[in-house]
Amino acid sequence: MFKLVKVKSVVRIPPEKFGRPLEEVSREELRREYEGVLTTNAGLIITILDVKVSEYGRIIHGDGATYHDVEFTALAYDPFLKEVVEGEVLTVTDSGLFIDLGPIDGFIYIGQVSDEKVEYDASRQALLLRNRKVIIDRGDNVRARIYSIGLQPGKGLRIQLTMRQVGLGKIEEE
Template identity: 45%
Template sequence: MYRLLKVKDVVRIPPRMFTMDPKEAAKLVLRETYEGIYDRDEGVVLSVIDVEEIGEGVIVPGDGATYHEVVFTVLMWTPRHHEVVEGEVVDVAPYGAFIRIGPMDGLVHISQLMDDYVVFDEKNRQFIGKETKRILKLGDPVRARIIAVSVKSRVIRENKIGLTMRQPGLGKFDWIEKEKRKAKEE
């Protein structure tokens, strides 16, 4: 889920940025500090949008920089349990497919790909449904549901998202369209 969040913090503006507009200098420092960080409660900071307020600078003895209290807006993405997401297959392995959903990749375990016995074709790097003959490969657009979120670190790549595509309305878009057409015909 994407959302905007207001944050209040203190920012250190180094002397080399004193000639800049204070809001722009604060925005640059905040982007370096916050963007790409995963917060356990709020999610991933995608971007620092705007610095709304900047207070008077305070100089600390022995440090040439100024410290300012700031209020700024960030764009966040938070993976939520049971949220339906759309993405693209970006990698496959014998145990499942990795789906790019926003700033993170989620894993759909082979058992959660479809309601069928699934085999991994290592030569062609794709999954094949034994009875349905459905194929899932790199680059396929899909719809999935988040079933697990494991937060271990502030580094995005160290956190994991588990996905499923077994419920109706989920899976490769071609599969979903075929199911819709089949339901209309019946």
Template identity: 30%
Template sequence: MYKKMKLADTIRVAPNLLGGDVEQNVKAALKEKLEGRIDKNIGAIVAVTKIDTIGEGHILVGDGAVYYDVKFDSIVFVPTIQEVIEGEIVETVDFGAFVSIGAMDGLLHVSQITDDFMSYDGKNGRLTSKTGGRSLSEGDKIRTRIVAVSINEREPRESKIGLTMRQHSLGKMEWLEEARRPKSDQEE
């Protein structure tokens, strides 16, 4: 889920950025420091949108930079357990599919795709069901539910988001559309 948050931080503005507009330089330093960072309590910081207040600058002995206490607005992505979210499959592997769900990727394990047994077709790069004639491949749009979240601040690539499609109204968008059509339309 995307949220707008008011945050506060102390930001270092390097000496080469001290000329010109202070607010513009502070915003540039904030974007460089925070955008793309993952925090366990906040989530993934997607964008710094607006500076609210900039405190008085402080200079530390031996450092030519100026440090400012800043309050600002930002957009963050917070994966929440039980949240239903739409995404796109970015990679299929023998144990499941990686799904882009916004600012992060989640793992849809093969056991969480359908009730039918799914196997990996490495030659075509897709997951196929044994009896249902269904498949998932890169680029497919899906609706899924977040069932597990483990955020690793130090190594964001090690963060894990578990997904499932084994519940009502979840699955590949084409499957959901087929289920929504009346039976007479499906027979044609």
């Protein structure tokens, strides 16, 4: 789920950026500090939107920068268990599917693709669902449900998906 989060913080403006518009520099510094960061309260910060920065700053002894109170809105992606998501198949392997969920990729183990027999076709790099004669290729759109969310050290969020429920699976073009 995507959400907007209001944040109050302090932004450090380095001396080499003095003379430039304060709001522009604040946005740059906030993006550098927050974008791509996984937080416990908001989830994965995608981008910084509205920035309101105090024109009055503080100077800390030994640091030539100024510190300004700031309020901003951040767009965050915060997935939750049992959430139904849609995405494009990025990669098909013999162990499953990598799905583009927007800001992050999810993974569907081959055993979670369908209740029926699923085979990997190495020549096509696709998964074959034998009973229904469905082929899942790179570029296909699928609907899945999140069943596990975890942290991978050094890699960030790890989202595991399933398509083994009614209404989930390959989205057929109409």
